Amino acid sequence: MKKVLFVASEVVPFIKTGGLADVTGSLPKYFNKDEFDVRVMLPKYMAMSDEYKSQLKYKAHFYMDLAWRRQYVGILEMEYEGITFYFVDNEFYFAGTVPYGNIYEDIEKFAFFCKAALSSLPLLDFRPDIIHCHDWQTGLLPVYIKDIFMDNPFYHGIKTIMTIHNLKFQGIWDMKTVKDITGLNAKFFTPDKLEAYGDANYLKGGLVYADLITTVSESYADEIKYPFYGEGLDGLIRARQQSLVGIVNGIDYNEYNPETDPFLYQNYNAKNFRKEKIKNKRGLQEELGLAQNDKCFMIGIVSRLTDQKGFDLIDYVIEEICTEDTQLVVLGTGEEKYEHLFRHYAWKYSDRVSANIFYSNERSHKIYGACDAFLMPSMFEPCGLSQLMSLRYGTIPIVRETGGLRDTVVPYNEYESTGTGFSFHNYNAHEMLNAIRYAKTIYYDKKREWNKLIDRAMEVDFSWDKSAKRYEEIYRNI
Known part of the structure; x- marks a missing residue:
């Protein structure tokens, strides 16, 4: 049985701002359950509806250093439509009415999320073979595995996959602040690693260190190798093209079904x-x-x-x-x-x-x-x-x-x-x-x-x- 952990900043039905949430919420339901145990981890945002918050069960908690702060990390869990979801709880970072805010706050928030996600694994009865990271908010995860968690045998052999949902959003902030926040070794901030055009770039870190990169269509995987679509990272994408796969997203055919859709004035199908x-x-x-x-x-x-x-x-x-x-x-x-x-x-x-x-x-x-x-x-x-x-x-x-x-x-x-x-x-x-x-x-x-x-x-x-x-x-x- 292969164990896979999705880590993402938004997941349907709990929190959604765009298509990323549809993918991370729907895709896990479609894997062959006899061969794959796929679970999902996301932040526990205050903005989630009470309907879901009330169903969360306490799993564990611990304290973790992030830069100069010592932070509480709570782990809650819930089963929804046959999939186990883990929620990382910290009111300092995940308060507010929306999941994203000012980029300088998000930079620290998602450094915390990546480190907390990895730190929590030994407390779950689930050691993933693969951690599947989605977009820049999880870009530090493949980097952390190669740095702070490197010497811990628990993490040896865990593979990482980085999925680009939209290359335009990269999580960029000044290098000094990111060094302070992440606590990563200075050697990671060079042009062949996290540094890009003088700043630190979370997505770039993920793309450099992940074992495999995927993106959400074959044509986009091809397009981002060129400057017009490459958003400044086309050189890196070309360098890693052997590890790049394009897989088109799907949609939930139960939710989007003209024959049963409760929102339509009149249901219909391909025949009528x-x-x-x-x-x-x-x-x-x-x-x-x-x-x-x-x-x-x-x-x-x-x-x-x-x-x-x-x-x-x-x-x-x-x-x-x-x-x-x-x-x-x-x-x-x-x-x-x-x-x-x-x-x-x-x-x-x-x-x-x-x-x-x-x-x-x-x-x-x-x-x-x-x-x-x-x-x-x-x-x-x-x-x-x-x-x-x-x-x-x-x-x-x-x-x-x-x-x-x-x-x-x-x-x-x-x-x-x-x-x-x-x-x-x-x-x-x-x-x-x-x-x-x-x-x-x-x-x-x-x-x-x-x-x-x-x-x-x-x-x-x-x-x-x-x-x-x-x-x-x-x-x-x-």
Whole structure:
């Protein structure tokens, strides 16, 4: 039996700010239980809901040095959907209403978390063969194993895997402070280790010292070897490319299932969508005060409203997107200029644009179920989950060919009648607009072809089962 410990800063259903939490919360359920015992460790944030906090059981506690502070470490545990979760408790670090705050506070908080996670292992009845670290918040863990814990036989032979969910976030702060906080030996702060461009970089430490590196799609694994996507670490990624594997994320097919989804106005499946899916469009049009029109091409967007997600392209041609034969439904928060942009267009064209500048899980499901197409013109996208959800619901994705979007959406080919969506290659507003217009042409003029697109989209399998098998393979071979 191979024992694997996921260590992550956010995990569904306990705490979530993005796709990282979906991965660390869903993936462990899909491993073969006869061969793998996979457990998860995360911080016990004050921000967690009382529903979960009340179920935690005390496991152990101890005191640990971090820099000049002596800190309490509590370990609590809980079983949820068949998986054991461990929570690292310390109110000094994990108070507050959100999991992340100012970077200088987070730098110390996650140094504490990494050291506490490793220090707690001898007190658990679980010695992992592999520690699977996720993103920069756990980047110090592979480093600590090679330093402070090196001489303790308990830790000998434990392998580490570092997964990059988004290379943009690296955990960077000045070297002197990081030396003080982490207590790491000075030899670790050189350009071939934690130092990067004069500062200390947590993610870089993890990438240098982990036994294996994974990222969340094959295309992204390739892209980050080059300066445009490499965020200053492309040289290191190239140096370690033999140890780099890209595995596309999945989604939870029980939660995202149009046949049973409790949030939809009308459930449907791959057999009856021609008759039933339209009822979701009618329901959403009514709820959002849009013109009631079955025929109108409805585009959905569920996203953080940031440059990375391609909103500067949308900004450039939004007038052309919001033409009379199109409705646009947006859900999400982010940069103020984009929030204002969509609010303005919802005011200007109240019968065809709806700006929902907040986040609602229920509303997102309704958008996946109701829209004809889903727009994701990202500048870069390590994996992306929204396009997988839209495929599942037969809502045709229109995406830019980058990272996970390129790996999961097959461009429509009208001559061979293949493909599951529409895509464009260059980061260019008019190329995006052409893809939208092409999709509309098929939707309006070739209805049978459009329905076949939906057939193929709903057929593809991006459940966690597939990804879990790939991870199992690397766990066996490491």
